[in-house]
Amino acid sequence: MTVIQPGATIGILGGGQLGRMIALAAREMGYRIVVLEPKANSSAGQIADEEIIAPYDDAEAIAALNAKCDVVTFEFENVDAVAARPLEEAGKLVQGTDLLKTTQHRLREKEALEAAGLPVAKYQAVRTEAEAEQAVKALGxxxxxxxxxxxYDGKGQVVIEGEREAAEAFKQLQHAEELVMEQWIPFHKEVSVIVSRTPTGEMTVFPVAENDHQNNILHQTFVPARVSPLVHERAVQLAQKLARHIQLVGTLAVEMFVTENEEIYVNELAPRPHNSGHYSLDACTVSQFTQHIRSICNWPLIEPEMTRPVVMTNVLGEHVQPLNEQLPRLSSAFVHLYDKGEARPGRKMGHVNVIGASIEEAIQETERLTVWDAPTTING
Ligand SMILES: Nc1ncnc2c1ncn2[C@@H]1O[C@H](COP(=O)(O)OP(=O)(O)O)[C@@H](O)[C@H]1O
Ligand SMILES: [Mg+2]
Structure with a gap:
């Protein structure tokens, strides 16, 4: 595959903030953008040269995207693989649909991780209440x-503290066709690694990110991650090993648990730029979005090195007002807002990257802003 030259048109399936930041990076490089999204004037649609307003699996809309674009990417993983097939057949979905299909299904994802030789928490498929009870017995x-x-964001999962809770948990989730029971990993840290790879096999890895979730939504990312050099090295190696095994094209985020005694388990995957990589916009030699465009357009990749320590904090609906009040004090904070309209509690509206001479300084500076002091709302 040759380099897809600027002036060409990139299609994006999905109109959310990830699509917006992909589109911004691509436009800076001189590409044209078409966004397919059911709602007009979406966060990504605002940045596009053209919006196609239709459901993601609308065959006519996919055909239009195919006709208008030289390459197509996606900003979320629940793309209908059947609907996307014409794009793949036309050679425009260079990332393929294999990884999409794998990451759409937790069981398949775990099987793929094991096949690549990566460690995952013990798990069992669950289809009935009896199987749910049996799985808790087996896994503990x-x-x-x-x-x-x-x-996503913790939706569609129930934690089970004791065997007697299995039946109730099953009842809560039995609307779903398939379930998986997973052993709880008493993690010390959660980290993630973002890997990018071109069709010609060039690969780079972003610095390891340390993630803190609140109410199952990513709250903060700290980079450099406060883990040992050994954990840094192993986390990067696991992500590289997986990317090579699946012949990744594009971007893959690998979420991992790290235990007190430095065991690593892969939690889940995202076949796209990831919230935990937003820090790269202001603290790396290249952002995950620019690298994504470079990888799908088969450019050479830039080695993503840290330029300075950073804390990324998500701005949810309830944080927008306090953030606005703090604007006069934001001398070391980069503000990224997604222009999504209504600031509903729990809705991701933006993020802030606070940089510092050290990670401790960036943390202190973030705390000084008091934007996130109120207890967070459960995502509704
Ligand atoms: N097996 C587990 N052990 C420990 N914590 C878990 C486990 N599964 C999920 N969690 C916690 O819940 C969060 C969300 O779960 P995850 O599987 O990543 O789903 P989502 O798709 O909602 O991000 C994780 O980041 C982690 O904090
Ligand atoms: Mg997750």
Whole structure:
């Protein structure tokens, strides 16, 4: 595959903030953008040269995208693989649909991770209440029951503290076709690694990010991650090993648990730029979005090195007002807002990257802003 030259048109499936930041990076490089999204004037649609307003699996809309674009990417993983097939057949979805299909289904994802030789928490498929009970017996409590499809930000999962809770957890989730029971990993830290790879096999890895979730939504990312050099090295190696095994094209985020005694388990994957990589916009030699465009357009990749320590904090609906009040004090903070309209509590509206001479200084500076002091709202 040759380099897709600027002036060409990149299609994006999805109109959310990830699509917006992909589009901004691509426009800076001279590409044209078409966004397919059911709602007009979406966060990504605002940045596009053209919006196609239709459901993601609308065959006519996919055909239009195919006709208008030289390459197509996606900003979320629940893209209908059947609907996307014409794009793949036309050679425009250079990332392919294999990884999409794998990451759409937690069981398949775990099987793929094991096949690549990566460590995952013990798990069992669950289809009935009896199987849920049996799985907790086998795996031990605590465990967590998850829907195989459609879960995000902690939705579609129930933590089980004791064997007697298995039946109730199953009842809560039995609307889903397939479930998986997973052993709870008493993690010391959560980290993630973002890897980018071109069709010609060039690969780079972003610095390891340390993640803190609140109410199952990513709250903060700290980079450099406060883990040992050994954990840094192993986390990067695991991500590289997986990317090579699946012949990745594009961007892959690998979420991992790190235990007190430095064991690493892969939690889940995202086949796209990731919230935990937003720090790269202001603290790396290249952002995950620019690298994504370079990888799908088969440019050479830039080695993503840290330029300075950073804390990324998400701005949810309830943080927008306090953030606005702090604007006069933001001398070391980069503000990224997604122009999504209504600032509903729990809705991701933006993020702030606070840089510092050290990670401790960046943390202190973030705390000084008091934007995130009020207890966070459960995502509704
Ligand atoms: N097996 C587990 N052990 C420990 N913590 C878990 C486990 N599964 C999920 N969690 C916690 O819940 C969060 C969300 O779960 P995850 O599987 O990543 O789903 P989502 O798709 O909602 O991000 C994780 O980041 C982690 O904090
Ligand atoms: Mg997750």
């Amino acid at each position: 409590a605590p465990s967590v029951l998850k829907t195989c499809r459609g879960g």
